[in-house]
Amino acid sequence: MPVLTKNLEISTRGKGTYEITDEVAEVVRESKIKNGTATIFARHTSCSLIIMENAAPAARRDLERFFERLVPEDADYEHDDEGADDSTSHIRMVLTRSSEVIPIADGEMQLGTWQGIFLFEHRRASHRRKIVVTVIGE
Amino acid sequence: MPVLTKNLEISTRGKGTYEITDEVAEVVRESKIKNGTATIFARHTSCSLIIMENAAPAARRDLERFFERLVPEDADYEHDDEGADDSTSHIRMVLTRSSEVIPIADGEMQLGTWQGIFLFEHRRASHRRKIVVTVIGE
Amino acid sequence: MPVLTKNLEISTRGKGTYEITDEVAEVVRESKIKNGTATIFARHTSCSLIIMENAAPAARRDLERFFERLVPEDADYEHDDEGADDSTSHIRMVLTRSSEVIPIADGEMQLGTWQGIFLFEHRRASHRRKIVVTVIGE
Numbered sequence: 001m002p003v004l005t006k007n008l009e010i011s012t013r014g015k016g017t018y019e020i021t022d023e024v025a026e027v028v029r030e031s032k033i034k035n036g037t038a039t040i041f042a043r044h045t046s047c048s049l050i051i052m053e054n055a056a057p058a059a060r061r062d063l064e065r066f067f068e069r070l071v072p073e074d075a076d077y078e079h080d081d082e083g084a085d086d087s088t089s090h091i092r093m094v095l096t097r098s099s100e101v102i103p104i105a106d107g108e109m110q111l112g113t114w115q116g117i118f119l120f121e122h123r124r125a126s127h128r129r130k131i132v133v134t135v136i137g138e
Numbered sequence: 139m140p141v142l143t144k145n146l147e148i149s150t151r152g153k154g155t156y157e158i159t160d161e162v163a164e165v166v167r168e169s170k171i172k173n174g175t176a177t178i179f180a181r182h183t184s185c186s187l188i189i190m191e192n193a194a195p196a197a198r199r200d201l202e203r204f205f206e207r208l209v210p211e212d213a214d215y216e217h218d219d220e221g222a223d224d225s226t227s228h229i230r231m232v233l234t235r236s237s238e239v240i241p242i243a244d245g246e247m248q249l250g251t252w253q254g255i256f257l258f259e260h261r262r263a264s265h266r267r268k269i270v271v272t273v274i275g276e
Numbered sequence: 277m278p279v280l281t282k283n284l285e286i287s288t289r290g291k292g293t294y295e296i297t298d299e300v301a302e303v304v305r306e307s308k309i310k311n312g313t314a315t316i317f318a319r320h321t322s323c324s325l326i327i328m329e330n331a332a333p334a335a336r337r338d339l340e341r342f343f344e345r346l347v348p349e350d351a352d353y354e355h356d357d358e359g360a361d362d363s364t365s366h367i368r369m370v371l372t373r374s375s376e377v378i379p380i381a382d383g384e385m386q387l388g389t390w391q392g393i394f395l396f397e398h399r400r401a402s403h404r405r406k407i408v409v410t411v412i413g414e
Contacts, residue, residue, distance in 0.1 A: 090328065094326050105143045240317060
């Protein structure tokens with residue numbers, strides 16, 4: 001059974017959402033798999049994955065502000081060795097996703113019209129993030 | 139390797155949770171796959187998927203009220219082109235799931251006794267929602 | 277196509293996070309699958325799965341305290357047949373994950389350095405929890 005595993009590296013420049021749909025679609029094309037699934041996995045505990053509205057940047061700004069309020073950096077955390085964005089990063093990661101699975105049909109990811117795949121960076125500093133894409137199918 | 143992909147259309151009548159376990163189980167039966175996984179994917183950014191208690195409607199009402207409080211429609215959002223349920227829909231979707239993967243053994247989804255699969259509609263208006271089910275296995 | 281399905285039973289002793297990475301890794305080894313995915317599924321509506329920082333217990337304590345505040349037991353829930361941890365368990369489960377999918381390459385789960393797989397128990401009483409691990413690949 002065909003399986004293709006590819007490692008992506010995504011550069012982030014502080015907190016925010018970074019679209020990776022094109023990078024994942026490229027792996028799916030390369031796999032030549034017609035029907036199956038693409039699993040996307042973030043190998044980190046201070047960033048995460050989301051499916052999000054990909055047209056209106058204002059929608060993403062609302063989302064980012066919501067998470068700032070829901071998991072505020074100025075609350076009292078026990079684990080703050082790496083700064084005010086330490087425990088908050090882990091909590092925001094847990095509230096979103098480490099893995100996302102997208103169906104493939106006719107050789108294409110079956111995302112809806114407004115769906116994009118995003119890396120959600122929870123750290124203030126710049127990072128190189130490792131994402132694994134696994135395509136399984138026929 | 140056997141892969142079966144099926145598109146479901148689910149009608150929703152405003153905000154709330156709609157059970158789709160039977161529709162997914164029907165696809166699993168049709169696939170004749172004995173061991174593997176069923177991936178369920180919602181092709182939208184204003185509804186989502188959850189696994190939830192399927193016996194007590196009161197538990198689902200508590201859940202729905204919790205999300206009304208956690209992501210209130212009367213807060214100040216930048217993205218409200220389509221109304222007060224615009225950004226809130228996206229945020230509630232991100233806090234829940236777009237994809238869910240259920241194991242299959244002996245030809246049956248291995249859901250626990252009280253687990254049902256639900257579409258969580260975050261929009262006030264009626265919609266026809268597109269769900270993709272991908273069954274992979276042997 | 278090789279598929280291995282294994283049932284794990286995990287004992288919990290009240291609310292908290294319980295690491296299950298080693299148990300899942302053992303199933304992956306046993307499968308002899310070199311490339312593919314491991315799907316982990318919790319067959320319950322009052323516990324869930326998370327990927328979490330596996331080195332600093334303080335980070336997990338912050339996470340657990342966050343969920344106590346976000347979904348407080350002393351709020352007014354309609355569904356409380358089984359006590360104050362009844363609806364809160366379901367809501368905390370919905371905010372985290374029932375399924376998690378981890379890529380496998382070279383016969384190993386591709387977890388990041390600090391990532392562990394945890395069962396998140398939302399009930400006060402002790403439980404025997406059923407987890408299904410499905411390894412698919414080549």
